[in-house]
Amino acid sequence: MPLLEARGVTKRFGGLIAVQNVDYCIEPHTINAIIGPNGAGKTTFFNLMTGIYTPDEGRIIFDGKDITGLKPNRINQAGIARTFQNIRLFGAMTVIENCLVGMHRRLHVDWVQAILRPPAFNRQEREAQRRVEELLDFVGLRDKANEVAKNLPYGDQRRLELARALASEPKLLLLDEPTAGMNPQETAAAMQLFRAVRDEFGITVLLIEHDMRVVMGISERVTVLDYGQKIAEGSPEEVRRNPRVIEAYLGRGSAASYI
Amino acid sequence: MATQSLLQERASRLNWREALPTIFAILYVLIVFSLLRSLNRADLWFPTYSSILFPLFVFSPFIIFALKIPFALRAVLIAIIGLVLMPILGMQDSFYLELITQIAIFAAMAIGLNVVVGFAGLLDLGYVAFFAVGAYLWGIFTSNANTIVRISGAQAAPELFWLFLFLGVIAAAITGILLGLPVLRLRGDYLAIVTLGFGEIIRILVSNLSNISSNRRNPINITNGAQGLPGILSPPLPDFMFQAVESLTNSLGLPVNNVRAFTYQLFYYGLVLIVCALSALIAARLDNSPIGRAWTAIREDEVAAQAMGVPKVKMKLLAFALGASFAGAMGVIFAARNTFVSPESFSFIQSIFILAVVIVGGMGSIRGAIFGAAIVTLLNLQVLKNFSLQINALRNIDWVVPIIDFPIRNWPQQLEPARYERLVFGLLLIVMMIFRPSGLLPAKRRQLELQGERAERISEKELTADVAEIRPEDLLSAPAAIGEAKEAKAANAADIAEDLPADQPPTPGEGLPDEPKEKP
Ligand SMILES: Nc1ncnc2c1ncn2[C@@H]1O[C@H](COP(=O)(O)OP(=O)(O)O)[C@@H](O)[C@H]1O
Ligand SMILES: [Mg+2]
Numbered sequence: 001m002p003l004l005e006a007r008g009v010t011k012r013f014g015g016l017i018a019v020q021n022v023d024y025c026i027e028p029h030t031i032n033a034i035i036g037p038n039g040a041g042k043t044t045f046f047n048l049m050t051g052i053y054t055p056d057e058g059r060i061i062f063d064g065k066d067i068t069g070l071k072p073n074r075i076n077q078a079g080i081a082r083t084f085q086n087i088r089l090f091g092a093m094t095v096i097e098n099c100l101v102g103m104h105r106r107l108h109v110d111w112v113q114a115i116l117r118p119p120a121f122n123r124q125e126r127e128a129q130r131r132v133e134e135l136l137d138f139v140g141l142r143d144k145a146n147e148v149a150k151n152l153p154y155g156d157q158r159r160l161e162l163a164r165a166l167a168s169e170p171k172l173l174l175l176d177e178p179t180a181g182m183n184p185q186e187t188a189a190a191m192q193l194f195r196a197v198r199d200e201f202g203i204t205v206l207l208i209e210h211d212m213r214v215v216m217g218i219s220e221r222v223t224v225l226d227y228g229q230k231i232a233e234g235s236p237e238e239v240r241r242n243p244r245v246i247e248a249y250l251g252r253g254s255a256a257s258y259i
Numbered sequence: 260m261a262t263q264s265l266l267q268e269r270a271s272r273l274n275w276r277e278a279l280p281t282i283f284a285i286l287y288v289l290i291v292f293s294l295l296r297s298l299n300r301a302d303l304w305f306p307t308y309s310s311i312l313f314p315l316f317v318f319s320p321f322i323i324f325a326l327k328i329p330f331a332l333r334a335v336l337i338a339i340i341g342l343v344l345m346p347i348l349g350m351q352d353s354f355y356l357e358l359i360t361q362i363a364i365f366a367a368m369a370i371g372l373n374v375v376v377g378f379a380g381l382l383d384l385g386y387v388a389f390f391a392v393g394a395y396l397w398g399i400f401t402s403n404a405n406t407i408v409r410i411s412g413a414q415a416a417p418e419l420f421w422l423f424l425f426l427g428v429i430a431a432a433i434t435g436i437l438l439g440l441p442v443l444r445l446r447g448d449y450l451a452i453v454t455l456g457f458g459e460i461i462r463i464l465v466s467n468l469s470n471i472s473s474n475r476r477n478p479i480n481i482t483n484g485a486q487g488l489p490g491i492l493s494p495p496l497p498d499f500m501f502q503a504v505e506s507l508t509n510s511l512g513l514p515v516n517n518v519r520a521f522t523y524q525l526f527y528y529g530l531v532l533i534v535c536a537l538s539a540l541i542a543a544r545l546d547n548s549p550i551g552r553a554w555t556a557i558r559e560d561e562v563a564a565q566a567m568g569v570p571k572v573k574m575k576l577l578a579f580a581l582g583a584s585f586a587g588a589m590g591v592i593f594a595a596r597n598t599f600v601s602p603e604s605f606s607f608i609q610s611i612f613i614l615a616v617v618i619v620g621g622m623g624s625i626r627g628a629i630f631g632a633a634i635v636t637l638l639n640l641q642v643l644k645n646f647s648l649q650i651n652a653l654r655n656i657d658w659v660v661p662i663i664d665f666p667i668r669n670w671p672q673q674l675e676p677a678r679y680e681r682l683v684f685g686l687l688l689i690v691m692m693i694f695r696p697s698g699l700l701p702a703k704r705r706q707l708e709l710q711g712e713r714a715e716r717i718s719e720k721e722l723t724a725d726v727a728e729i730r731p732e733d734l735l736s737a738p739a740a741i742g743e744a745k746e747a748k749a750a751n752a753a754d755i756a757e758d759l760p761a762d763q764p765p766t767p768g769e770g771l772p773d774e775p776k777e778k779p
Contacts, residue, residue, distance in 0.1 A: 050566055076568035084566075090559035092704050093552070100549070101556040105568035107549045111577060114548035115541050125548075148707045168568050 001064065003028045003172055003204050004049070004080075009058035011044055011228075018044040020228040021058070026172065031198055031205045033215045035239075036225035037249065042208045043085055045225065046174050050082050051075040063171060077105045081170035083161040085177045085208070091150030095141055095160055098149050099132040102167030132167060138200075139163045139193065155186050159193075166197065173197060175207040179214055187211060191218050216240070224248065281326050285336070288319045292344050296351060303652055310645035313355060314637050316348070317362070321630055321700075341532060346525060350513035356524050358641055360596070363531040364589050366632035369616040370538040370625055371585025376614070377623030377702070378546055379578035380558025382451040384610050385438070385458025389583035391605035392434050393427035393590020395465055395482060398600045403490035404483040406469075420494035424591050431587020432580040434461075439579035443572055446561070458610050466602035487601025491594050496526055527596045534592065538585045539625050545581065546625075554578055555704070612639075615684065619691055621698020623705065630700050638687070639680055646676035 006024040010017065019041040026032055034042050047053045049060060051072040059068045067075050081102070090098050107128060113121045136142045139159040144152065149160060158178060165173055175194070179187045191214055197203050209215045215222060215236060222239040224232040226248040232239050239245055295312045298305060320337045349356035372386045399408050400415035400423065408414055415423065442453050469484030482488070504522040508515050515521040545551050553574045556564035565571050594600045612635065620631025653667045660667060676683075691698070697705045 052562060072565035073568050073570045076566060082566055088560050088563040090556045092559055092708055093555055097552055101552050102567045104549060104553055109549045111550055114550050115544050
């Protein structure tokens with residue numbers, strides 16, 4: 001059974017159809033990529049899966065449950081976490097606090113307890129802190145735990161966003177252009193991290209990528225969007241050879257001459 | 260042996276040096292206190308002296324709090340200032356007790372507003388409405404005005420004060436939720452306008468819920484309208500308290516005229532101090548809990564917070580409800596202490612006043628809220644008024660300013676300092692915003708931010724939302740974006756078509772053109 005299944009999902013912005021009748025499946029424990037030119041609707045598709053937008057048509061089933069139209073926090077609770085194309089950290093909060101917010105749905109949140117501080121509350125806080133520290137170890141931010149997020153260098157901000165998303169212990173992790181703006185070394189390190197996310201935590205990964213080395217290097221399945229429509233899907237090799245993909249990327253005439 | 264004694268000596272010298280600030284602080288408190296004690300109301304310059312010395316005295320707990328000594332020690336010193344020195348000053352001149360009580364009332368409300376504005380980032384310009392709810396709750400049930408409650412004989416016994424204190428908290432919290440529900444989707448200035456309107460609605464409601472409102476005769480009188488509610492009751496105090504206060508004041512050689520009134524003053528002082536301390540404790544604990552973190556996250560980035568599993572609706576309502584409850588408690592106490600409430604006490608300017616306290620002190624800072632309350636209240640109720648008193652006193656004796664030979668009786672009435680309360684207040688806020696925008700005692704979080712301000716930062720543009728709201732520009736630029744996307748395709752196509760070996764990367768950045776709609 002697929003972990004996530006989108007059926008005929010469509011999203012319009014006024015006259016513009018950002019995502020059009022897309023069917024999409026993700027198998028558990030795989031690493032998947034969505035590629036496509038800018039404006040193809042990739043980010044919008046992420047926003048649909050995470051509840052930030054509601055699809056105009058179609059349904060999204062996650063883990064056997066229909067999540068269409070649920071609020072973003074409910075969807076996060078169901079087990080989908082994400083990062084953003086334009087990093088969206090909680091700038092004024094420390095690295096640790098950012099991750100603790102990510103853990104929100106894993107904590108028992110009760111204002112009476114927060115005020116009275118019974119032992120159970122303190123235990124939970126300590127435990128959360130410990131888990132976050134493990135995560136920071138994993139992404140390599142342990143020594144910056146108490147720095148304020150907005151003062152971190154760019155690469156660290158990306159890592160922190162990943163750690164924050166992992167803190168909610170998702171089943172499916174969506175990464176929107178996670179290596180954008182990284183140099184080749186950083187990109188290579190990031191790829192290793194994504195693989196580790198799947199192998200060590202058993203989390204299914206879906207990423208939007210522009211960097212073809214990343215796409216070809218780690219994804220098992222690649223889906224191509226163009227003008228909101230799915231135009232190809234398959235292994236990296238298949239997709240790369242697909243004439244429709246080449247056509248979408250180069251225009252009709254050039255495609256012919258390329259082949 | 261020699262080295263050991265040397266080490267010991269060094270250690271003791273270090274301790275001595277570390278103790279110096281504490282000793283200075285204690286000396287400071289004692290000097291200010293004894294100077295205040297030595298003041299005489301009959302003295303010509305009394306208004307000036309007291310308006311300099313009393314603020315210095317009020318700052319002393321903050322100075323103590325800033326010392327780098329164990330928390331328990333600081334707590335003891337502050338308790339001595341608050342529970343011993345302050346009551347003694349009050350016996351000497353009960354106006355000081357009035358002032359400090361007023362400060363504590365504003366401090367507790369500022370702490371409550373801080374939960375809403377500082378922690379959760381929800382700008383509330385109608386906060387005084389919750390104060391009104393608490394005040395009117397106790398007022399309606401104990402006032403001697405001819406309200407429906409009195410006519411129907413449903414008045415509350417004064418003993419029920421403690422129950423009503425609790426009910427005031429609940430009522431204010433419910434009102435907070437009622438306000439919160441319709442404004443959940445609003446942010447920033449829109450939220451500010453709606454909350455402002457809400458504050459006015461409550462005020463106008465209480466001034467109209469009577470049978471004498473405007474020209475029409477309403478059947479029932481609930482709030483006694485613009486006339487307000489007189490004769491509100493205080494809770495009864497046990498007799499031994501009066502006796503204790505009497506013997507205490509006599510034994511200290513500071514007998515007070517009216518033991519009853521003074522005992523009540525002391526009682527309210529203690530009560531607001533307790534409520535204020537509880538408010539501070541509760542706010543601090545909430546801030547440092549999953550709830551406080553969720554609030555900050557919502558304040559920083561609502562969309563990201565939700566995507567991380569933070570239930571926005573629940574958390575915002577919780578902020579409104581908890582923030583309001585502090586004001587509800589203070590409202591009940593205020594009504595009892597003041598014995599009179601009217602819609603006047605809950606005007607828009609009061610909300611602004613509390614917000615100003617939060618801003619002056621430092622958004623999100625609890626110490627700041629208390630400090631801000633002290634500054635703003637002293638400025639309003641003591642310093643400026645005292646300057647006016649001073650000028651009048653000098654005018655009466657036909658005093659002439661030395662050196663410039665200016666006869667003070669020529670000082671125009673229009674320029675009396677007390678009339679310029681709001682001007683001074685406005686200037687203070689402007690100066691604050693220019694030189695210390697994060698407040699006098701900024702929140703720790705804000706301090707951390709400022710520390711690393713120079714550190715590498717990604718540009719504002721990169722941080723701007725990619726999904727937060729649908730702006731008309733986005734829709735307009737969409738066709739252009741598609742055009743740009745076409746251009747960008749070439750670069751991607753090169754990547755996808757070319758059979759690159761993995762170890763030979765393409766030029767960095769080539770495959771990552773900007774998001775189309777971010778381009779100006
Ligand atoms: N909130 C929005 N309002 C209007 N148009 C939008 C909005 N979000 C995205 N779009 C448009 O939808 C299209 C797809 O955008 P997006 O999903 O961000 O593309 P991608 O991530 O593939 O580059 C673009 O033309 C974009 O301008
Ligand atoms: Mg995108």
